[in-house]
Amino acid sequence: MIQLNLQEGLQKAVLSLMPDANISSILVRPCPDLKFGDYQANALIGLAKRNKMDPRKFAEQVIDKLDVSEFCELVEVAGPGFLNFRLKTESISDVLVRACKGEHLFFSIEKKPRTIVIDYSSPNVAKPMHVGHIRSTILGYTLAKVFRLLGHKVVTDNHIGDWGTQFGKLLVGWKENLDKNALSVDALHEMERLYKLVNAACDNDEVVLDRVRHELVKLQDGDEENLIIWRKMIELSRHQFDEIYSRLKVDFDETLGESFYNDRLKRIVDELFERGIAEESEGAKIVYFNESKALKKHPAMVQKSDGAANYTTTDLATLEYRQNSWQPSEVIYVTDGRQQLHFQQLFELYTRWKPEHAMKLNHVWFGAILGEDGKPFKTRSGEIVRLNYLLNEAEQRAFDVVTEKNPDMGENERREIARVVGIGALKYADLSGNRQSDYVFSWDNMLSLVGNTAPYLLYAYTRICSIFRKLDGEIILKPKFFTLAQAEELTLAKHLLRFGLVLEQVGDECRPNFLCNYLYELAGYYASFYENCPVLQAEGEIRIQRLALCDLTGKVLKTGLETLGLETTERM
RNA sequence: GCGUGCGUAGCUCAAUUGGAUAGAGCGCUGGCCUCCGAAGCCAGAGGUUGUGGGUUCGACCCCCGCCGCGCGUACCA
Numbered sequence: 083m084i085q086l087n088l089q090e091g092l093q094k095a096v097l098s099l100m101p102d103a104n105i106s107s108i109l110v111r112p113c114p115d116l117k118f119g120d121y122q123a124n125a126l127i128g129l130a131k132r133n134k135m136d137p138r139k140f141a142e143q144v145i146d147k148l149d150v151s152e153f154c155e156l157v158e159v160a161g162p163g164f165l166n167f168r169l170k171t172e173s174i175s176d177v178l179v180r181a182c183k184g185e186h187l188f189f190s191i192e193k194k195p196r197t198i199v200i201d202y203s204s205p206n207v208a209k210p211m212h213v214g215h216i217r218s219t220i221l222g223y224t225l226a227k228v229f230r231l232l233g234h235k236v237v238t239d240n241h242i243g244d245w246g247t248q249f250g251k252l253l254v255g256w257k258e259n260l261d262k263n264a265l266s267v268d269a270l271h272e273m274e275r276l277y278k279l280v281n282a283a284c285d286n287d288e289v290v291l292d293r294v295r296h297e298l299v300k301l302q303d304g305d306e307e308n309l310i311i312w313r314k315m316i317e318l319s320r321h322q323f324d325e326i327y328s329r330l331k332v333d334f335d336e337t338l339g340e341s342f343y344n345d346r347l348k349r350i351v352d353e354l355f356e357r358g359i360a361e362e363s364e365g366a367k368i369v370y371f372n373e374s375k376a377l378k379k380h381p382a383m384v385q386k387s388d389g390a391a392n393y394t395t396t397d398l399a400t401l402e403y404r405q406n407s408w409q410p411s412e413v414i415y416v417t418d419g420r421q422q423l424h425f426q427q428l429f430e431l432y433t434r435w436k437p438e439h440a441m442k443l444n445h446v447w448f449g450a451i452l453g454e455d456g457k458p459f460k461t462r463s464g465e466i467v468r469l470n471y472l473l474n475e476a477e478q479r480a481f482d483v484v485t486e487k488n489p490d491m492g493e494n495e496r497r498e499i500a501r502v503v504g505i506g507a508l509k510y511a512d513l514s515g516n517r518q519s520d521y522v523f524s525w526d527n528m529l530s531l532v533g534n535t536a537p538y539l540l541y542a543y544t545r546i547c548s549i550f551r552k553l554d555g556e557i558i559l560k561p562k563f564f565t566l567a568q569a570e571e572l573t574l575a576k577h578l579l580r581f582g583l584v585l586e587q588v589g590d591e592c593r594p595n596f597l598c599n600y601l602y603e604l605a606g607y608y609a610s611f612y613e614n615c616p617v618l619q620a621e622g623e624i625r626i627q628r629l630a631l632c633d634l635t636g637k638v639l640k641t642g643l644e645t646l647g648l649e650t651t652e653r654m
Numbered sequence: 655g656c657g658u659g660c661g662u663a664g665c666u667c668a669a670u671u672g673g674a675u676a677g678a679g680c681g682c683u684g685g686c687c688u689c690c691g692a693a694g695c696c697a698g699a700g701g702u703u704g705u706g707g708g709u710u711c712g713a714c715c716c717c718c719g720c721c722g723c724g725c726g727u728a729c730c731a
Contacts, residue, residue, distance in 0.1 A: 109670090114675095124671095127711080161673080162673085164673075246731070340731090364728085365729090366728070376657060376658080377657090380656095380726090380728085387729060390729090392728095392729070393731050417731095419724095421726090421731080422659085422726075426658095449660085449725095450724070487693065503693090515666090515668085516667080516668075524666080527680090531693065532693070533666095533678080534678065535679085538694090541693050545690080583670085595667095596670075599668070599678090603678095610696095612691095613686095613696085616689080618690045619690070654691095
């Protein structure tokens with residue numbers, strides 16, 4: 083808010099001296115150290131140098147043209163030409179007062195909302211969801227929340243894997259080895275067993291392989307019996323996906339699986355071929371990217387030699403559908419980093435197919451899940467950890483701690499708190515790291531309840547709630563101004579002002595860990611404030627102001643946590 | 655081979671367009687509950703950012719070489 087005012091003011095001042103300057107790089111950011119000031123701009127140095135000017139002198143000239151006295155003390159030039167801004171307490175107070183009136187919560191709603199399609203989670207039918215799916219699901223949902231909070235229109239779409247060669251094997255297994263009892267107990271487990279069974283048999287038995295191909299062709303040709311089984315498998319799978327999503331409190335606007343696009347694939351391949359974009363090679367249809375360094379040696383396949391389309395074609399159809407249906411300005415895919423080549427090809431190819439499209443195509447990728455030995459993650463028995471098991475474990479661990487801390491609390495309440503804390507810890511662990519870093523799976527790490535974790539933030543929130551409970555119906559007055567005389571009050575207040583900037587940065591770079599860091603710092607500043615600034619014992623205006631600071635901190639914490647997909651609890 | 659990504663404290667991770675003294679947590683050492691919730695607070699120890707050069711007023715970040723690792727590399731997605 084103030085930061086934006088400073089930034090716009092600075093950009094104007096620069097333009098008045100340098101009418102053709104590129105002001106998009108003239109940014110005002112928080113200072114790394116409060117001793118320098120509250121906000122700084124360091125882009126003037128480079129600008130001056132590029133124009134062969136002395137950076138410090140240029141900075142002085144800009145300051146002469148700059149009027150930010152409404153918000154700041156004297157603007158200073160420091161070091162090689164940094165501009166340091168120090169906020170006036172009155173101007174901080176103004177922002178807080180308006181926030182108390184409910185005019186804003188330290189961020190502004192986008193005046194020109196964009197439409198953004200986000201593709202995340204995308205589990206495969208007949209396979210249990212496991213730890214590998216959680217990052218995509220959590221990251222994608224959080225990004226959707228962030229964009230919506232900022233006022234954008236978001237369409238979320240779960241592109242489930244409900245079509246493909248695996249169904250040949252599944253159909254053979256279903257017809258020959260189905261255990262109906264096991265299916266009713268745990269459908270995905272049974273389907274996974276069938277898949278593995280047939281998959282193993284294929285390795286050394288041509289006869290089985292032929293049966294698999296035969297069943298697949300029948301399915302693709304619309305064989306009624308196979309279609310019924312296929313639909314049954316999808317239904318059973320979706321039922322279990324929904325269970326997980328409901329526990330994670332994640333949802334989607336659309337769930338259009340790969341099969342939704344089946345009848346569009348042939349037309350696309352034909353069109354690519356007729357326009358000379360695709361060509362034939364070894365019986366398959368291929369697209370070459372000769373003009374691209376990275377893709378020169380990696381052609382994309384749009385049709386296999388057996389005539390079937392593959393996932394590149396499906397993704398082209400999906401993208402076309404999304405463009406036509408929602409006219410988004412951006413489409414975001416949240417998947418793991420191993421698919422980078424695929425999305426490079428897809429984006430390049432789509433642009434060649436539809437040169438007029440203006441969508442930003444964005445592959446938001448994340449790192450691999452590794453075991454504690456640094457190798458791709460598996461449990462001791464060689465299995466991948468199932469998501470529902472992970473969620474159970476998270477809740478159980480949290481329950482043990484809640485019980486230890488609150489032995490007198492009723493079990494229902496402890497269970498509910500454990501659910502919020504446990505699932506929250508799991509999500510937060512996934513969101514708080516840089517998404518591109520590889521992820522080392524560790525129960526203790528993922529379900530840790532101390533340090534920079536969800537419980538720390540939730541705890542800060544419960545302390546705020548606790549203060550307001552003690553008011554016991556007393557009417558809370560809204561302060562007309564904030565004195566902010568104590569250092570901890572001032573630090574906390576200044577941090578509240580930064581909320582909007584952080585949300586923008588999360589959206590710009592699709593990195594929710596920025597928001598986690600911000601909230602962790604906010605909770606930390608609140609903890610210091612809490613230790614050093616009595617609220618209920620304070621008197622008069624100070625008491626009113628501190629109560630308001632608690633209230634605003636609580637609102638930002640709650641909003642931030644909800645944006646990360648975390649629920650809050652008033653006690654824990 | 656080619657492409658791509660990574661290497662930061664004992665461990666797990668941050669570091670806001672190249673910006674000021676590289677920050678947290680865990681663990682370790684020590685202090686704080688007649689005081690709004692100690693799942694907390696305060697203090698301390700802990701680093702040649704894999705390595706060698708280069709660009710720059712300034713490099714964890716950009717460029718080049720080397721070492722180590724992950725992933726990808728046409729009929730899986």
